[in-house]
Amino acid sequence: MDWPQVKGRIEKDYPLKTLCTWKIGGPGKIVYWPQEQEDLVRIVLWCRTQKKPFVLLGRGSNVLLPDEGLNCLVIVSTELKNISWLENIVQVEAGYPLMLLARECAKRSLQGLEFAAGIPGTVGGALAINAGAYGGEIGGLVRELTVLTPEGKRIVLPREEIAFGYRCSSLQAKKYYILESTFELQVNDSKILLERIREFNSKRKNTQPLEFPNAGSVFRNPQGHSAARLIEAAGWKGYRVGGAQVSEKHANFIVNRGDAKAAEVRELIQLIQTDVFHKFGIQLQTEVKMF
Numbered sequence: 604m605d606w607p608q609v610k611g612r613i614e615k616d617y618p619l620k621t622l623c624t625w626k627i628g629g630p631g632k633i634v635y636w637p638q639e640q641e642d643l644v645r646i647v648l649w650c651r652t653q654k655k656p657f658v659l660l661g662r663g664s665n666v667l668l669p670d671e672g673l674n675c676l677v678i679v680s681t682e683l684k685n686i687s688w689l690e691n692i693v694q695v696e697a698g699y700p701l702m703l704l705a706r707e708c709a710k711r712s713l714q715g716l717e718f719a720a721g722i723p724g725t726v727g728g729a730l731a732i733n734a735g736a737y738g739g740e741i742g743g744l745v746r747e748l749t750v751l752t753p754e755g756k757r758i759v760l761p762r763e764e765i766a767f768g769y770r771c772s773s774l775q776a777k778k779y780y781i782l783e784s785t786f787e788l789q790v791n792d793s794k795i796l797l798e799r800i801r802e803f804n805s806k807r808k809n810t811q812p813l814e815f816p817n818a819g820s821v822f823r824n825p826q827g828h829s830a831a832r833l834i835e836a837a838g839w840k841g842y843r844v845g846g847a848q849v850s851e852k853h854a855n856f857i858v859n860r861g862d863a864k865a866a867e868v869r870e871l872i873q874l875i876q877t878d879v880f881h882k883f884g885i886q887l888q889t890e891v892k893m894f
């Protein structure tokens with residue numbers, strides 16, 4: 604296909620399994636890593652005018668990619684990782700690793716992102732779904748965001764114009780692509796913040812199956828319930844379909860025990876949804892985005 608004037612790496616027939624934490628997925632026909640924000644803007648505009656479908660990924664830590672691969676363009680944001688600091692304000696591009704940002708902030712005595720030090724996504728992916736843990740959510744720390752609208756316009760949104768909810772945001776609903784975020788953080792002793800990170804991460808290690816490829820929580824918590832408890836109570840812990848297994852450690856995680864296929868993960872998801880609905884009358888919704 605014709606290609607616009609953009610900088611950055613391009614690969615053909617690239618294994619999607621290397622682009623996601625579940626390590627599942629067939630070939631991506633064309634995968635592109637924009638080098639600068641302007642390249643992302645250009646390629647999105649080009650896709651729009653050429654009517655070419657595309658998919659945007661960050662670190663791929665909240666997605667299930669198909670076994671048959673993707674025929675459309677896959678844009679990966681992970682090269683967009685400029686960052687600048689001014690007192691308690693940090694301005695960071697969408698592809699910056701969230702874990703690294705959380706740790707950097709703590710080292711600089713900036714409080715707020717400690718909860719995110721074990722979340723393996725990018726800043727953009729985290730903002731799109733308002734990632735959170737241990738009582739913290741990323742949305743609450745935003746001062747303003749630079750986004751690309753579906754029409755290809757770059758706009759700056761102040762915090763007041765963005766709605767963040769439980770694992771959702773108005774950004775996602777409006778199909779905005781996050782280019783850059785400015786966070787406003789509190790000042791605190793870095794020793795306290797690093798200790799908090801250590802505690803959160805050791806809690807994660809004890810309760811989550813980090814030894815196997817996974818995509819974090821598969822299902823959203825239904826209002827007033829824990830998805831993990833419902834799945835465990837329904838007897839699914841440890842159940843396996845091919846290489847996909849409901850974690851023995853945390854029932855809301857499906858782990859890849861070897862060569863798991865997306866079809867096996869999907870089957871497991873459907874089996875769990877049907878059974879949990881049958882037993883408790885609760886419809887579990889997926890948190891992972893399934894392509």
Ligand SMILES: Cc1cc2nc3c(=O)[nH]c(=O)nc-3n(C[C@H](O)[C@H](O)[C@H](O)COP(=O)(O)OP(=O)(O)OC[C@H]3O[C@@H](n4cnc5c(N)ncnc54)[C@H](O)[C@@H]3O)c2cc1C
Pocket residue numbers: 624658659660661662663664665666680697721722723724725726727728729730731732733734735736779780781782811813817818819820892
């Ligand atoms: C071990 C483990 C632990 C986890 N723990 C947590 C947790 O505690 N809390 C939590 O909330 N999540 C958790 N997750 C899930 C996941 O890490 C987060 O949701 C993360 O923020 C997703 O970011 P990503 O860059 O990987 O997004 P991706 O998985 O690449 O994409 C997810 C969605 O966001 C969209 N997206 C990506 N980048 C952008 C962008 N720049 N602009 C607009 N949309 C974009 C994609 O199109 C896709 O729809 C965990 C995952 C793992 C594997």
